[in-house]
Amino acid sequence: xxxxxxxxxxxxxxxxxxxxxxxxxxxxxxxxxxxxxxxxxxxxxxxxxxxxxxxxxxxxxxxxxxxxxxxxxxxxxxxxxxxxxxxxxxxx
Amino acid sequence: xxxxxxxxxxxxxxxxxxxxxxxxxxxxxxxxxxxxxxxxxxxxxxxxxxxxxxxxxxxxxxxxxxxxxxxxxxxxxxxxxxxxxxxxxxxxxxxxxxxxxxxxxxxxxxxxxxxxxxxxxxxxxxxxxxxxxxxxxxxxxxxxxxxxxxxxxxxxxxxxxxxxxxxxxxxxxxxxxxxxxxxxxxxxxxxxxxxxxxxxxxxxxxxxxxxxxxxxxxxxxxxxxxxxxxxxxxxxxxxxxxxxxxxxxxxxxxxxxxxxxxxxxxxxxxxxxxxxxxxxxxxxxxxxxxxxxxxxxxxxxxxxxxxxxxxxxxxxxxxxxxxxxxxxxxxxxxxxxxxxxxxxxxxxxxxxxxxxxxxxxxxxxxxxxxxxxxxxxxxxxxxxxxx
Numbered sequence: 441x442x443x444x445x446x447x448x449x450x451x452x453x454x455x456x457x458x459x460x461x462x463x464x465x466x467x468x469x470x471x472x473x474x475x476x477x478x479x480x481x482x483x484x485x486x487x488x489x490x491x492x493x494x495x496x497x498x499x500x501x502x503x504x505x506x507x508x509x510x511x512x513x514x515x516x517x518x519x520x521x522x523x524x525x526x527x528x529x530x531x532x
Numbered sequence: 533x534x535x536x537x538x539x540x541x542x543x544x545x546x547x548x549x550x551x552x553x554x555x556x557x558x559x560x561x562x563x564x565x566x567x568x569x570x571x572x573x574x575x576x577x578x579x580x581x582x583x584x585x586x587x588x589x590x591x592x593x594x595x596x597x598x599x600x601x602x603x604x605x606x607x608x609x610x611x612x613x614x615x616x617x618x619x620x621x622x623x624x625x626x627x628x629x630x631x632x633x634x635x636x637x638x639x640x641x642x643x644x645x646x647x648x649x650x651x652x653x654x655x656x657x658x659x660x661x662x663x664x665x666x667x668x669x670x671x672x673x674x675x676x677x678x679x680x681x682x683x684x685x686x687x688x689x690x691x692x693x694x695x696x697x698x699x700x701x702x703x704x705x706x707x708x709x710x711x712x713x714x715x716x717x718x719x720x721x722x723x724x725x726x727x728x729x730x731x732x733x734x735x736x737x738x739x740x741x742x743x744x745x746x747x748x749x750x751x752x753x754x755x756x757x758x759x760x761x762x763x764x765x766x767x768x769x770x771x772x773x774x775x776x777x778x779x780x781x782x783x784x785x786x787x788x789x790x791x792x793x794x795x796x797x798x799x800x801x802x803x804x805x806x807x808x809x810x811x812x813x814x815x816x817x818x819x820x821x822x823x824x825x826x827x828x829x830x831x832x833x834x835x836x837x838x839x840x841x842x843x844x845x846x847x848x849x850x851x852x853x854x855x856x857x858x859x860x861x862x863x864x865x866x867x868x869x870x871x872x873x874x875x876x877x878x879x880x881x882x883x884x885x886x887x888x889x890x891x892x893x894x895x896x897x898x899x900x901x902x903x904x905x906x907x908x909x910x911x912x913x914x915x916x917x918x919x
Contacts, residue, residue, distance in 0.1 A: 447694055447767075447769075448691070448692050448693045448694045448769060448771060449691055449692060449694065458769075458771070458772060480857065493721070494717070494718045494719045495717050495718075495719060495720055495721045497716065497717070497778075499776075499778045502776075502777065502778050502779050503778070503779055504778065504779065504780060504781070506783070507779075507781050522767075522776060522778070524696075524765075524767055524778075525721070526668070526689075526717040526720060526721060527689050527690065527691035527694060527696060528665075528666060528667050528668045528671055528689060528691075528720075529576075529577070529578070529664075529665065529666035529667070529689055529690055529691065529734075
């Protein structure tokens with residue numbers, strides 16, 4: 441099972457969970473699983489076309505999936521997947 | 533950078549002794565610090581530790597960009613300031629504090645909001661930029677200006693319990709340019725989707741930690757000591773005490789310096805970040821005094837609060853609670869036959885709610901309360917709790 445780390449700004453959309461383990465072969469599987477189990481999280485992760493939003497970065501281990509195969513990036517049993525949205529600080 | 537002519541007084545040598553005796557740092561690095569001109573944009577949560585440490589370390593010229601004044605809600609994290617500075621201009625208050633800390637350096641105050649009009653002329657005067665701003669439009673503005681002017685941008689950002697640090701647009705000794713903010717985040721989130729620290733909060737010590745890391749990277753960029761965070765992206769989760777460092781790369785599609793650049797000058801960053809909706813769906817705003825007038829006159833208005841239940845429990849002004857994430861699902865509870873005033877804490881989330889309801893359901897009777905419940909408390913019910 442791959443480990444998925446939910447960032448603090450998005451935890452409230454995932455039952456306040458910081459870490460999840462998901463049975464997955466690719467990032468797409470992980471996105472599908474998260475979207476199915478946490479519909480509120482889906483809105484923050486995916487755009488209207490179902491693509492990962494451009495201000496949400498997904499890393500497998502140390503690598504950005506945009507430098508791998510995006511949603512098709514393979515995920516292993518011991519992979520750690522980090523979701524890192526843009527944050528700006530104080531004001532809107 | 534030529535440091536041959538740099539001399540230190542006896543007092544300076546005493547002051548910087550603990551730097552100078554570090555074998556990998558030495559007098560040479562201290563000279564580079566003295567020659568350096570560093571611009572710190574924002575003197576708030578991140579800017580406070582950055583400025584304090586850069587001034588203490590002996591950065592010869594430090595510029596400060598800030599237009600804001602010190603507020604009592606700043607003191608929980610903005611350690612540059614004390615009670616005596618409340619109401620004073622941050623940049624001026626910061627200068628006074630830093631001059632008292634280190635009289636051997638020059639502090640330059642830019643008491644202005646950084647804009648597309650002034651950013652190039654201000655940033656051009658410096659060697660390195662430290663971005664400690666607090667909003668997406670300014671983040672992209674600083675990034676683009678640094679790329680256009682070929683300046684390294686030491687970036688840090690915080691939210692609630694999470695911090696991020698990187699060094700953008702840095703050219704290494706081989707002449708290879710590293711990624712910038714647009715490589716990491718090509719576009720900003722639409723307004724309202726991500727709450728700000730003013731609405732989502734931030735743990736006071738977090739900017740102290742992250743700002744100190746930012747100061748560290750500024751010192752490394754200036755002195756050339758150590759391995760920088762360029763091409764890497766550091767994140768810190770204070771809740772779990774976990775930190776991770778990711779590899780980041782340049783994106784050929786980057787509109788600033790990818791293979792086909794389309795941005796050759798600074799643009800309108802408010803518009804880029806979706807903060808200027810077109811006229812058809814513009815969000816109407818009312819001030820607290822206008823709302824108060826309507827209430828006194830007994831106008832039939834519906835008042836809606838789009839904050840979260842725990843915020844409502846802290847303080848409320850009798851509005852119906854419909855948290856932002858649930859407004860569309862509750863659109864049938866919102867009146868169409870009278871004025872509806874929507875508020876949140878400071879006005880950001882309620883503007884998003886108005887926009888969403890207008891766009892999805894065609895409401896034309898919605899008004900965003902400018903300044904939110906905090907402004908209402910200030911002007912109408914000062915006895916209520918502020919948070």
